Amino acid sequence: xxxxxxxxxxxxxxxxxxxxxxxxxxxxxxxxxxxxxxxxxxxxxxxxxxxxxxxxxxxxxxxxxxxxxxxxxxxxxxxxxxxxxxxxxxxxxxxxxxxxxxxxxxxxxxxxxxxxxxxxxxxxxxxxxxxxxxxxxxxxxxxxxxxxxxxxxxxxxxxxxxxxxxxxxxxxxxxxxxxxxxxxxxxxxxxxxxxxxxxxxxxxxxxxxxxxxxxxxxxxxxxxxxxxxxxxxxxxxxxxxxxxxxxxxxxxxxxxxxxxxxxxxxxxxxxxxxxxxxxxxxxxxxxxxxxxxxxxxxxxxxxxxxxxxxxxxxxxxxxxxxxxxxxxxxxxxxxxxxxxxxxxxxxxxxxxxxxxxxxxxxxxxxxxxx
Amino acid sequence: xxxxxxxxxxxxxxxxxxxxxxxxxxxxxxxxxxxxxxxxxxxxxxxxxxxxxxxxxxxxxxxxxxxxxxxxxxxxxxxxxxxxxxxxxxxxxxxxxxxxxxxxxxxxxxxxxxxxxxxxxxxxxxxxxxxxxxxxxxxxxxxxxxxxxxxxxxxxxxxxxxxxxxxxxxxxxxxxxxxxxxxxxxxxxxxxxxxxxxxxxxxxxxxxxxxxxxxxxxxxxxxxxxxxxxxxxxxxxxxxxxxxxxxxxxxxxxxxxxxxxxxxxxxxx
Numbered sequence: 001x002x003x004x005x006x007x008x009x010x011x012x013x014x015x016x017x018x019x020x021x022x023x024x025x026x027x028x029x030x031x032x033x034x035x036x037x038x039x040x041x042x043x044x045x046x047x048x049x050x051x052x053x054x055x056x057x058x059x060x061x062x063x064x065x066x067x068x069x070x071x072x073x074x075x076x077x078x079x080x081x082x083x084x085x086x087x088x089x090x091x092x093x094x095x096x097x098x099x100x101x102x103x104x105x106x107x108x109x110x111x112x113x114x115x116x117x118x119x120x121x122x123x124x125x126x127x128x129x130x131x132x133x134x135x136x137x138x139x140x141x142x143x144x145x146x147x148x149x150x151x152x153x154x155x156x157x158x159x160x161x162x163x164x165x166x167x168x169x170x171x172x173x174x175x176x177x178x179x180x181x182x183x184x185x186x187x188x189x190x191x192x193x194x195x196x197x198x199x200x201x202x203x204x205x206x207x208x209x210x211x212x213x214x215x216x217x218x219x220x221x222x223x224x225x226x227x228x229x230x231x232x233x234x235x236x237x238x239x240x241x242x243x244x245x246x247x248x249x250x251x252x253x254x255x256x257x258x259x260x261x262x263x264x265x266x267x268x269x270x271x272x273x274x275x276x277x278x279x280x281x282x283x284x285x286x287x288x289x290x291x292x293x294x295x296x297x298x299x300x301x302x303x304x305x306x307x308x309x310x311x312x313x314x315x316x317x318x319x320x321x322x323x324x325x326x327x328x329x330x331x332x333x334x335x336x337x338x339x340x341x342x343x344x345x346x347x348x349x350x351x352x353x354x355x356x357x358x359x360x361x362x363x364x365x366x367x368x369x370x
Numbered sequence: 371x372x373x374x375x376x377x378x379x380x381x382x383x384x385x386x387x388x389x390x391x392x393x394x395x396x397x398x399x400x401x402x403x404x405x406x407x408x409x410x411x412x413x414x415x416x417x418x419x420x421x422x423x424x425x426x427x428x429x430x431x432x433x434x435x436x437x438x439x440x441x442x443x444x445x446x447x448x449x450x451x452x453x454x455x456x457x458x459x460x461x462x463x464x465x466x467x468x469x470x471x472x473x474x475x476x477x478x479x480x481x482x483x484x485x486x487x488x489x490x491x492x493x494x495x496x497x498x499x500x501x502x503x504x505x506x507x508x509x510x511x512x513x514x515x516x517x518x519x520x521x522x523x524x525x526x527x528x529x530x531x532x533x534x535x536x537x538x539x540x541x542x543x544x545x546x547x548x549x550x551x552x553x554x555x556x557x558x559x560x561x562x563x564x565x566x567x568x569x570x571x572x573x574x575x576x577x578x579x580x581x582x583x584x585x586x587x588x589x590x591x592x593x594x595x596x597x598x599x600x601x602x603x604x605x606x607x608x609x610x611x612x613x614x615x616x617x618x619x620x621x622x623x624x625x626x627x628x629x630x631x632x633x634x635x636x637x638x639x
Contacts, residue, residue: 072480080487081532116536120618146537150480151487154536154618184482 028188029143037170037195040136040160042128048164049104050202054343054365057305058103059247059334061213061321061359064112064157065090065123068325068355072150076268076323080151084119091123093356095130101350102132103363105199106162109213109249113138116153124160133162137170139195141213147188157190159211159248161197169198173233175226178218190215192226194233203368208237210246217285223251224294231298238339245366247305247336249359253288254332255296256312262286262331266323298337305336305347305364318349320360329354334362342366400505400513401427402601402633406558406572407515408460408505410452412635419631423448435466444473448499464501470547471495474533486533493527495547501554512561517574522551531617538612538623542576542588549578549586563595570594570608588614594627605630 063071067090070077098106112118113125124136140158147155161167173194177186194212201207210233214226227250237244253260263273266286272278281287299308311318311332319329329351336342346365353361400409403417411417411427418424418438425435435448448466455461471494478486486492501519508514523546531548534541546552556574563569576588594608608627614620 078489080489083532114618116532116617146485146535148485149482150484151478151489151533153485 027145029140031140031172031174031191031193033174035139035172035174037137037139037172037197039167039170040124040128040138042134042136043125044129045134046132046164048134052104052202052368054346054367055104055201055245056102056346056363056365057105057107057209057245057247057336058098058101058361058363059107059109059211059249059336060094060353060361061109061249061334061357062094062111062123063357063359064110064115064118065094065121066118067093067357070325071117081117081153082119084121087118087121087123090356091121091126091130093353095127097350097353097356097361098127098131098133101348101361101363104164105209105245106133107209107211107247108160108162109211109359110157111138111160112157113140114154114156116155120154124162127162131162132164134164135167136160136162137167137195137197139170139172139193141192142190144188149188159193159195159213161195161199161209161211163197163199163209165202166200167197168200171196173229175212175214175229176222178215178220178222180218180220180222194230196233201368203370204243206240206242208242208244208246210234210244212246212248212250214249214251216251219280219284223291227252227294227298231301234298234302234337234339243338243340243369245336245338246302247334247362249334250295251285251333252295253292254308254311255293255299256308257288257292257332258315259331260288260292262288262323265327265330295335298335302337302339303341305338305342305362306332306349319351320349320362321358323358329360334359336362336364338366340367340369400507403596403598403604403631406503406517406570407513407560408452408462408503409513410450410462414636415633416636417631417633419629421627421629422631440473443476444468444470459504459506462503462505464499464503466499468497468499469495470497470544477535478533485535490530490533491527492533493525493529495523495525495529497521497523497546508559508561512559515558515560517554517556517558519554520551521546521554523547534617536616536618538614538621538625539590539610541616542590542612542614545576545578545581545588549581551580552576552578566598568596568598570596570606585615585617588612592627602634603630603632 065087069079071079111123113122114120124138128136138158138160140156142155142157144155146153173196175192192215197209199207199209212230215223234246263283263286266283267273273283306318318332320332320334322329343365348363350361401412410433411425413427413430415427423435423437425433427433431452433450437446446468448464450462450464452462471492474492478488478492480488499521501517503515503517505513505515529547554574554576558572560570571593573591578586591611594606596604596606598604606629610625610627612623
C-alpha cells in the first residue's frame, strides 16, 4: 500500500515537472535560424494577370499603421497605445495608396499582427482583405506576450510579403541580434530576419521575393552582418540562376549620400550630442559615417531600382524617411534590388504618401524574364 | 459547443477526481493551511506564504488577511468570518477592500517596468470583494469547498480600456476595474495523499456581465502538491492552467506554481 502510494506521488511529481518544462509558453518568442513564415490568404480572391510581361514591386515600411502620430519610440512623441480608429484610419490611407499604385508584389516592414499598441489588428490580413492582394507571408521580428517597458504590452510585429499570385513557400531566416545591448534588453528586443518567399509568378518556374528590415539603432557591426547575410542569400539565388526581387528598409544610406549625421535632427529636446562632455557623442541610428560603405557591395553586384548616379544627381527626390514631421523627407533608407535590371525610369519614391508612415514607399517595374 | 462548455467540463473532471487516500501523518486539522475553504484559522494562529497573504486568526470565527508584498503599493484588507457549522458542513464569508491605484500608477511609467502606458490617467479605484464558502468533508480525508463571489469597483473617473495588462492571472482579476462588477464561482478540493503529502485542486470561473461578449469570461484551474513538514512549514509545487478571453483573443496558459508557507501561533493576548 505504501509503495503504491509512493509510486503515485512520484508519478504526479514527474508529470508536474514535465508539464513545467514542456508546456509553459515563453514570455518572449525566440526563433530558430530557419523557420517557415506564416501564410495568409485574402478573404476573397481577386483575379491576377496570367502572363505578365512586367510586374510592379514596392517596398514600404508602414510604421505599424501609426501614420503621423508622434509615437514615443521614434519620433519625439509620447503616444504608445493607439486607438482602433486611429489605426484603421491610417490603414485605410495605406490601402488607398496601394490601390492607386497597384503593385503586384509588396515588401512590408513594421507590420503588426497582434500588438497591443495597434489595437490587436492583424494588419496583414486587413491589407489582404482591403486591397487587390491575394496572398501573404509574415515573419515576426518582435514577438512577446509582454514587453515590460513603456506600457507596450503584447507585441507581434514583423515583415511581410503580399502578392497577387500564390506564395508557395516562405522562410524566415534569422539575422544576428544586436551586439551592443545588455542581456535583459536584448532578450526583449527585436529579432530581425529576412523573409524569403517563393511566388508562383506566371511564366517562371522559380521566382523569389525577398524582404529585409535591418537593425535601425545598432552602434556596432550588427547591421553590417545582417547586410552581408542578405547579400549572401541573393548570391545563392544568382548561383542557381533563379530570378528574384529583393528589398526593404535597410536603415542605411546610399554610399554617395552627402549628409551622414542626423543626430541634431533626430535628437529629443532633452538630449545632447557632439559636445565635449556628451557621451555618447552620437545618437543611436543617426550617425552613418562609419557605415557609409556598407551598401556598396549590394550596389556593385546587383541592380538597384534607383541607381547611385541617379540618386546622387537629385538626392532629395529619393529621400524616403524622416523623423521630423514638420520637415520634408531627409534621407533614403528604403531600397529595391534585383539581378535582372529594373525597367529604366519606372521607379518612384512616393513622397506623397507621407501622411501614412514615416517612410515613403518605393516602387519600380521589373521585366519578367521569358 | 458554446464557450462555457469546455471550462465547465474541465471543472467537472477534476472535481470528481478524488483519490481516497487515507490521512496518516499530516492530520493537522482543516483549520490550518485553510485558505480557499470555509475554515478560518485557529485563534492567534498566523500563516504567511511567499505568494500567499498574511492571515491571522483573530478569533475562533474570524480571521484577517492582507497581502504584505502588495500592501504598500496596493493597500488591501480582508475579513473572513465563519458563520455556521452544521452536520460537518461549514459556511463562511470573506469581505475585502483593495485600492490598486498606486500600483497601477507605478506601473504606468516610461522605460523598463512600464506595464501600462504613461499616457493614461489612472483614477482612484476601490475594489470590494465578497466571497461565500461552503466546505464539507469527503471520505474523512478530503475537504470539498464551493465558492461564490461577487466583486465590484468604484472609480473617481473613467479608466481607459487600453490600460489593461493583458497577461494571465492579472487581466482576469483586474477585470472588475474596467467592467464595474464581476462574479466568480468555483470548487476547491484538498486532501491527504500519503505521509506528509497532500494536494489541492481547484477551479474558478470568472464572469463580467458588463464586458463585451468576447472578453467577459475566464477559467482557472490549479493543481498543487504540498509537502508539510509540520504545523509551522509547508512547501508546494504545482501548476495553474488558465483560459481567458483577452482583447487579442482567447488563450490558454500553463504556469508553474511554487510557494513556501509558514505558520505559527502568537503567544498570549
